[in-house]
Structures are given as C-alpha cells and as structure tokens.
Amino acid sequence: MIVETKAYGPIEVNELQKVLFPNGLFGFEKFTQFVLMNAHQDPFYILQSTESKDLAFVLIDPFLFRTDYELDISDEILSTIEISNQEDALVFALVTIPLTGQAMTANLAGPVIINKNSRKGIQAVLQDQKWKTKHDIISELAESRSH
Amino acid sequence: MLVLARKQGESLMIGDNIEIQIIEIRGDQVKIGVNAPRDVNVYRREVFNLIQDENKAAAKSSMVLPKIGLPPKE
Numbered sequence: 001m002i003v004e005t006k007a008y009g010p011i012e013v014n015e016l017q018k019v020l021f022p023n024g025l026f027g028f029e030k031f032t033q034f035v036l037m038n039a040h041q042d043p044f045y046i047l048q049s050t051e052s053k054d055l056a057f058v059l060i061d062p063f064l065f066r067t068d069y070e071l072d073i074s075d076e077i078l079s080t081i082e083i084s085n086q087e088d089a090l091v092f093a094l095v096t097i098p099l100t101g102q103a104m105t106a107n108l109a110g111p112v113i114i115n116k117n118s119r120k121g122i123q124a125v126l127q128d129q130k131w132k133t134k135h136d137i138i139s140e141l142a143e144s145r146s147h
Numbered sequence: 148m149l150v151l152a153r154k155q156g157e158s159l160m161i162g163d164n165i166e167i168q169i170i171e172i173r174g175d176q177v178k179i180g181v182n183a184p185r186d187v188n189v190y191r192r193e194v195f196n197l198i199q200d201e202n203k204a205a206a207k208s209s210m211v212l213p214k215i216g217l218p219p220k221e
Contacts, residue, residue, distance in 0.1 A: 007210035027199040028206070041212035058208050076186035096201060097208040104213060107205065110198035125190045125198060133201035138215060 003035050005048045006056035013037060019047070019114055021121045022080070025094075026110065031055055034121070036114065045092065047112070059092040062108055065141040069131075071111060073124045081113065081120040090114040095137070105134040 005011050017035045024032050033050045036059075043064055049055035062069045071091065075084075083089050091113055093106040108131040114121040151159060158168035158180075166182040181189050 025202050026195065027202045039212055041214065043215075044212050046210075055206060056210070057202075057205050058210070058212065074185045076184070077188070080186060094202065094205040095208065096205045097212070098204070099207065099209050104215075107198065107201045109194065110201065123198070123202075125188060125194060127190070133197045141215065 003048060003050055004053040005037075005046070006054055007046055007048075008040070011037070016119070018050070019119050019121045021123070023122060025057075025112070025123045028055065044095065047092075058095040058097060059112065060095050060106055060137065062091060062093040062106060062111065065106070065137050065144060066108065066135065067144060069108060070128070071113075071124070071126060072128060073113070073126070077122070077124060078113070081115045081122045082118040083113070083115045088115050088117050090116050093135075096134070103136045103138065106137050107133045108135050109133045 001013060001015065002010050003013050013035045017037055019034045019036050021032050021034060024030060031049045031051050034047050035050055037046050037048065038044075039046050039058065043060060045059040047057040047059055078084075078089070091111055093108055093111055095104060095106050097104045109126055110123050110133065111126065112121055112123050153159060153169050155169055155172050158166050160166055164184055165187065166180075168180040168182070169177060170180045171178040183189055
C-alpha cells in the first residue's frame with residue numbers, strides 16, 4: 001500500500017508495517033492507525049499516521065543512548081496490546097527535534113511499546129521520576145561513552 | 148466537578164472497583180491511596196500533562212534528522 005508521509009511524500013509500505021494504537025498517543029487520541037518505518041537517517045524510525053499525512057513522530061531505540069533505561073509497566077497494561085512475553089515488545093522513545101535548532105531530546109517518561117506480533121502499540125507512563133520527557137540524546141550518549 | 152468532603156482514613160468509590168482513600172493530611176499535603184484494577188492507569192496530572200505537551204512538541208519535529216554517530220541498527 002502507498003502511504004503519504006510527512007517526511008518523504010508517498011511511500012510504498014508493507015502491511016506488516018501497520019501498527020494499531022487502540023488508545024492513540026496522549027494528545028492525539030483520535031489517531032490510531034500508523035505505520036512504522038525506517039527513517040532515511042539511522043538510527044531513527046518514523047511512526048507515520050495513515051489517517052493524517054501531517055502527523056508523524058520520530059522514534060529512537062532508547063537503549064542506544066541509555067543502557068540503564070528501565071521500564072516498569074504492569075502486565076495488565078501490556079496485555080491491552082496482547083504482550084505476554086517480553087520478547088514480543090519493541091520499545092521506542094519519541095524524539096523531539098526543535099525547528100529552532102535546540103538540542104534534540106527523547107521522551108523516556110512516556111515510551112511507546114509495540115507488540116511486534118499483534119502489531120498493536122501503546123504509550124505508557126512510567127512512575128519512576130528518574131525518567132523525564134526531555135533527555136538530551138547527544139549529551140547522554142557522550143556521557144555513556146565516557147564511562 | 149463533584150466535590151466531596153472527606154476526613155483522614157475515609158475513602159470514596161468510583162464505580163465498584165476503584166477506591167480512593169485519604170491516608171494522611173499534613174499541612175498542605177494529602178497522601179492518597181488508590182485501589183484500582185491494574186489495567187487502570189493512575190498517574191500524577193503533571194506527568195500526564197508533560198507527556199501530552201512533549202508529544203505535541205515531538206509532532207512538530209523537524210523531519211530532517213541529524214547524524215548522531217551511532218552505528219546503523221541491525
């Protein structure tokens with residue numbers, strides 16, 4: 001199928017790239033249908049709405065720059081996207097890249113979890129206040145390498 | 148908004164399976180206990196607002212992605 005994307009215009013995507021977010025993302029609850037694709041620039045991914053071309057999110061694997069990242073999410077929440085086994089889960093952080101040139105940040109307080117088998121996703125809210133909505137990716141990556 | 152007065156130790160029910168209990172009142176702080184099914188999300192309003200605001204900021208991101216010197220993903 002062809003999807004209109006915010007980043008790259010019309011793109012051919014595989015049915016397997018479709019992800020349903022039954023509850024949407026916070027602030028965007030009405031949008032539930034997305035496709036997950038590789039960004040042209042590694043190591044990013046793009047979560048593109050198939051309902052609105054203008055709605056797209058940049059994602060990153062949070063463990064790439066925070067090897068100490070931990071998620072404590074109840075089994076009941078995970079079961080809403082049919083995750084019973086940790087290995088079914090893909091974990092992503094939403095990335096904010098301000099147009100004004102400020103530092104690129106990742107949201108580790110509200111990670112996106114996708115069940116790679118059922119292809120359903122959810123945005124979780126972590127209780128641990130160690131994880132913030134704005135983690136400076138470049139500086140935390142540099143810090144993790146200096147250890 | 149429904150407003151109810153409660154004393155320390157008292158609680159209220161929302162539906163038949165969510166209980167909000169006033170555990171302790173000290174100065175300007177109230178300690179609240181929540182008994183809810185585990186599939187009901189309970190979080191501080193500020194955290195929820197922060198995540199919502201951050202999602203809105205993320206949705207306005209530049210789609211021109213920087214190079215950050217990480218190895219390509221597998």
